[in-house]
Amino acid sequence: MKYADEVLSDYDDDGTMPDNVAALREAVVGHRIVSVETVGSDHRWYSRDKTVITLDNGKRVELQDTDDCCAYTELESFLLHPDKVDHIITGVGTTDGFTTWHIYADMGDVLELSVGWSCGNPFYYGYGFDIRVTEMADKVDGGEAKADLPLEVSDALQESDNTPASERVAFLEEARRLVGPDAAPHDVVEYARFLAGE
Structure with a gap:
């Protein structure tokens, strides 16, 4: 199973979305998903949710929503396929202009992400997920x-x-x-x- 690389026009994207997918791919390939959850922001002045994917190696992959004026990226929903979580992730692909992300294994999608995004006024404002990989224990x-x-x-x-x-x-x-x-x-x-x- 593999998804073809999507290519957007230079007016729609400056490479941010393929870079985001590559960062997520680097973090999850070769591992299994233990859990997925959406966590609200603990920031006092703004609310940006983050989706946390916990892997079998003890790491958490955090996809933080972003918004900057008219540019934004947000995870609208996700669908975890419990029958596939025992399979090792082999890739991450996208369809529909980077609005559906597929974290997949040899037997199909393990996790699907519905993503809303816009580059806003190209390319003055920032967009794309803030992706962080953290260890299971924090101070x-x-x-x-x-x-x-x-x-x-x-x-x-x-x-x-x-x-x-x-x-x-x-x-x-x-x-x-x-x-x-x-x-x-x-x-x-x-x-x-x-x-x-x-």
Whole structure:
């Protein structure tokens, strides 16, 4: 499975969109998706959502929406195919003028992203996702490492070789829903293990 490279006119894009796709490709190819979620902005003056793709190697790929006057890029929706999450990602392609992004494996799309974007007044304003790859643990007040909750649950479930990634995603989502967003990570891990029958 592979998607043909899209080519836009020099008036529509200055290379930002193919560069964005290449950055995402570099971050995800060769890995499996553990979870995908949209997180609201914690910035006090503006609201820009980011979509976080958690991978099996403990990294989080963050796609931050951007807007600059009339130019913008935003992830409008995503569709994760749970039956394909056990497959290793082999590529990232686009269709429909970079408005549909496909993260795919040998058996088809693992994740589809619906993207709204405009270069605005070409090319005075900035557009394209801000893409960052972060580790699973971030520093918090006091210098202690705090594991990202979805990844901590996933890591706990990965200790059992007989739990496929698709089931880990289901246990993760169910544990987070039932225990609640303010629960201690340890409690969520224990509950996810209970759901997995471990």
